[in-house]
Amino acid sequence: MTSQPPLVVVMGVSGSGKSTVGAALAQRLRVPFADADDFHPPANIAKMSAGEALDDDDRGPWLDAIGAWLHEHREQGGVISCSALKRSYRDRLREHAPDLELLHLHGDRDVIARRQASRPGHFMPASLLDSQFRTLEPLAPDERGLVVDVDQGVDAIVDHYATRTTSTTTPEETA
Numbered sequence: 001m002t003s004q005p006p007l008v009v010v011m012g013v014s015g016s017g018k019s020t021v022g023a024a025l026a027q028r029l030r031v032p033f034a035d036a037d038d039f040h041p042p043a044n045i046a047k048m049s050a051g052e053a054l055d056d057d058d059r060g061p062w063l064d065a066i067g068a069w070l071h072e073h074r075e076q077g078g079v080i081s082c083s084a085l086k087r088s089y090r091d092r093l094r095e096h097a098p099d100l101e102l103l104h105l106h107g108d109r110d111v112i113a114r115r116q117a118s119r120p121g122h123f124m125p126a127s128l129l130d131s132q133f134r135t136l137e138p139l140a141p142d143e144r145g146l147v148v149d150v151d152q153g154v155d156a157i158v159d160h161y162a163t164r165t166t167s168t169t170t171p172e173e174t175a
C-alpha cells in the first residue's frame, strides 16, 4: 500500500458504472470525487449526443483538463471517473499525475448494454457502445491498476478495491 492518499481513475466503457462506482469509492476513501463527463466541452457532448464517437483530437484537451484535476489532487487524493479507453490516453493522464491508480470496470457487453438501456436521459446513445468496446485497450502489465468485473454490486466492487493487497497489481480479474 502506498502512504500517499489514493488518486484513482475509474475507467471503462460508457455504462460500465464509472460514475456510480467512482462516487461510492470516493465516499469510502473520504476523498473528493469528480466525473470526467463534466469536463467535456459542449462540442464533445453535442457530437456524442448526435451518435458520433469522439476521436483523439476531441479527447486531447479533455484529457488534459482531467489531468489537471488529478495534479491538483495529488496531495489530498481523489477519485475521478473517466473512460480512459486507450493506453495513450492513460499515458497522457500520467504525464499530469504519475502516481495515479486505475480501476478498470470490465464488463460483458450484454450486461453493460442492459444497464445503458435502463438509464434514461443520458446524452450518450447506446449505439456508441460498440465503438467504445472497439476503442478500449485493456490495462497493460506495467500499468498500476486493478480490473474488476462489473457483474456484482457496487459495494462489492468498492470492497474489492479497498481491500486490495498491493497498489501495483496488474489486471487480475476478467470476466
Ligand SMILES: Nc1ncnc2c1ncn2[C@@H]1O[C@H](COP(=O)(O)OP(=O)(O)OP(=O)(O)O)[C@@H](O)[C@H]1O
Pocket (backbone or CB within 6 Å): 012, 013, 014, 015, 016, 017, 018, 019, 020, 021, 037, 081, 083, 115, 116, 118, 119, 122, 124, 150, 151, 152, 153, 154, 157
Ligand atoms: N455494479 C452495478 N450494479 C448494478 N447497476 C449498476 C452498477 N454500476 C452501475 N450501475 C447502473 O448502470 C447504469 C450505468 O452506470 P453509470 O452511469 O455509473 O456508468 P458510467 O460508466 O458512468 O456511464 P457513462 O460513461 O456513460 O457516463 C446506471 O443506471 C447505474 O445505476
Ligand SMILES: O=C(O)[C@H](O)[C@@H](O)[C@H](O)[C@H](O)CO
Pocket (backbone or CB within 6 Å): 013, 014, 015, 036, 037, 054, 059, 082, 083, 084, 085, 124
Ligand atoms: O472517451 C469517450 O468516448 C467519452 O468519455 C465517453 O466515454 C463519454 O464521456 C462517457 O462515457 C459518456 O457516457
